[in-house]
Amino acid sequence: xxxxxxxxxxxxxxxxxxxxxxxxxxxxxxxxxxxxxxxxxxxxxxxxxxxxxxxxxxxxxxxxxxxxxxxxxxxxxxxxxx
Numbered sequence: 001x002x003x004x005x006x007x008x009x010x011x012x013x014x015x016x017x018x019x020x021x022x023x024x025x026x027x028x029x030x031x032x033x034x035x036x037x038x039x040x041x042x043x044x045x046x047x048x049x050x051x052x053x054x055x056x057x058x059x060x061x062x063x064x065x066x067x068x069x070x071x072x073x074x075x076x077x078x079x080x081x082x
Contacts, residue, residue, distance in 0.1 A: 028064045 024036070033053070034041045044064070047053045054065040 024066050026065065026067045028066050030062055030064065033064045033066070 025032075028036070030041050030044045030048075034044045037044070044053065045062070048055045048062055048064070055062045056065065057063075
């Protein structure tokens with residue numbers, strides 16, 4: 001049997017980032033944001049209260065206004081806070 005090189009077929013990072021941004025809804029719950037950013041809900045609430053995440057309060061619940069550029073904006077913020 002011959003030797004075969006096994007490689008991973010990847011995608012360009014820009015294409016992956018653009019696809020992720022297209023898939024993020026404009027309005028998200030605190031739980032959805034926590035899951036997306038892989039942090040606890042408590043961290044999301046702290047970021048909301050510190051005005052680091054744009055949000056509105058609907059009744060007793062917060063809604064995060066995500067939209068375009070959401071991930072790139074908060075990746076850098078989370079890196080500074082961790």
